[in-house]
Every structure is written in C-alpha cells, then in structure tokens.
Amino acid sequence: MNEDLKKLIRLQSIDSEIIRNKAELAEIPARLKRTEVVLEGARSKETAFRERLERAKKERRSREQDLDEALARIKTLKDRVSEVKTNVEYKARLKEIETAETNARNLEDLILETMERVEQVEKGRTEVEAALEEANQAWEQTKARVEESARQLESRNSVLMEERNSQVASIQPDLYETYKNLMREKNGLAVACIRDSVCQGCNMSTPPQFFNELRASEKIYHCPSCNRILFHETES
Ligand SMILES: [Zn+2]
Structure with a gap:
C-alpha cells in the first residue's frame, strides 16, 4: 500500500x-x-x-x-x-x-x-x-x-x-495541503473508505473500472463524486 x-x-x-x-x-x-x-x-x-x-x-x-x-x-x-x-x-x-x-x-x-x-x-x-x-x-x-x-x-x-x-x-507538504483543503471543504472527512465500490464519504458508487484500478494500484485516488481521498476497506 x-x-x-x-x-x-x-x-x-x-x-x-x-x-x-x-x-x-x-x-x-x-x-x-x-x-x-x-x-x-x-x-x-x-x-x-x-x-x-x-x-x-x-x-x-x-x-x-x-x-x-x-x-x-x-x-x-x-x-x-x-x-x-x-x-x-x-x-x-x-x-x-x-x-x-x-x-x-x-x-x-x-x-x-x-x-x-x-x-x-x-x-x-x-x-x-x-x-x-x-x-x-x-x-x-x-x-x-x-x-x-x-x-x-x-x-x-x-x-x-x-x-x-x-x-x-x-x-509531503503538497499532499498535506490537499488533505487540509479537503478537511475544510468536506466537513472534517478528507480520507474516506471505499467499500464494494461505494465511497463511504458521500455514499456514491464509483464505476467498476475505477474501483478495480484503485484496488490494483499504488496510486492515490480521489472519489469522482466528492473528491475525497479514497482507500480500500481492506487497507484500513
Ligand atoms: Zn465520495
């Protein structure tokens, strides 16, 4: 991870x-x-x-x-x-x-x-x-x-x-900056778990391909709907 x-x-x-x-x-x-x-x-x-x-x-x-x-x-x-x-x-x-x-x-x-x-x-x-x-x-x-x-x-x-x-x-400072902005804009929740392709921050589904990529990749992904930083639930 x-x-x-x-x-x-x-x-x-x-x-x-x-x-x-x-x-x-x-x-x-x-x-x-x-x-x-x-x-x-x-x-x-x-x-x-x-x-x-x-x-x-x-x-x-x-x-x-x-x-x-x-x-x-x-x-x-x-x-x-x-x-x-x-x-x-x-x-x-x-x-x-x-x-x-x-x-x-x-x-x-x-x-x-x-x-x-x-x-x-x-x-x-x-x-x-x-x-x-x-x-x-x-x-x-x-x-x-x-x-x-x-x-x-x-x-x-x-x-x-x-x-x-x-x-x-x-x-890293730029990542922390992103985090801080999200914390401010998203009611204190910048990093959300994604479960069965549903973002637990906004409860919106993500496309299957997006979900598969996220699980396979080492990159940092943002929710397409709410822009929160996502992590797969097995990673929590
Ligand atoms: Zn979301």
Whole structure:
C-alpha cells in the first residue's frame, strides 16, 4: 500500500478523534447547565417553603400578641369595676368587658387556625428538603463526572496533537495541503473508505473500472463524486 496513503489514513483517524473529543468538550457547559437548572429549581422551592413557614409563624405570633393585649385589657377593665359610681356606668363597664371577652375568644380561635396553618406548611418540609438534597447530590456528581471527563478528553487531545504533529511532519507538504483543503471543504472527512465500490464519504458508487484500478494500484485516488481521498476497506 502507498506509504503516503497510510499516513493520511492515520492522520484522518487522529483528526476525527480530535474533532469528536472537541465536540464532546463543547457539550460540557450545556450538560452542566441542565443539572444546574434542576438544582436552582429545588433551591427556589426550598426558599419559597421557608418564606411560607415564616409568614405562617409570624401570623401566629401576631395573633398571640393580640390575645395578650386583649387579656390585659379585660384585666384592667375588671380591676376598675369598683371605681364606677353609677348603675349606668356599671352596666356600660360590664358590656365593655363582655365585648372584650368575645374578642379574646375570637382571637383564640384565630390562633388555633394559625397553628394549624403552621402545621400544614411544616408537612411540606420533608419533601422539599429531600428534593434539594437529591438535586445537590446530582449536581455534585455530574460536576465531578463532567470535570473528570473534560480532563481525560483534554489530555487525550494533547497526546493526539503530538502524534498529529509528527505525522504531519512526515507527509509531503503538497499532499498535506490537499488533505487540509479537503478537511475544510468536506466537513472534517478528507480520507474516506471505499467499500464494494461505494465511497463511504458521500455514499456514491464509483464505476467498476475505477474501483478495480484503485484496488490494483499504488496510486492515490480521489472519489469522482466528492473528491475525497479514497482507500480500500481492506487497507484500513
Ligand atoms: Zn465520495
């Protein structure tokens, strides 16, 4: 087999792997972003839960404070019953106490409601916290995995780049020029295999005579359809 062709085949294989690795590296930010979005969702749900709980507790404290004030007022009113001078005043004072006591009972009902509300909100805690924990773990795992895979891809690519440089140095400059142009024009595939007279680069059939010549010859052939450099599959 043509020595130059062998080198080109190897070069193509190196370049194809470098391209694949780079594509995989380019995918990494999107992979991280997807997991980060899940984590952010879990975080904001947890924040919303805490806010809801805090509001419910604040409401309960506020009603408890109202009740303390109402009870203190009832006590003051009762303490001052002895100060009233007339029967009319006395009746009015009793009426005032009665109203204050009704108010206090209403507040007690309200406090019960706010306590139930706090309990109700608390029930969501386990789910929210478990989801956050899970999202955190997924994030940490994905990040570690992705970073490790990035390290491997980068180190693999630097090994490939070294091999590529020495490979390029051994190829005739005009042939390498042709290869480079084809790489640019043909979407990263300059050297294609030909199988059963079909070019695997463009999937077009070549004439039988062309195929026979290619197999018998030591020359470098280009695909009549896509112009890629061809090698017979037994040579791969
Ligand atoms: Zn072709």
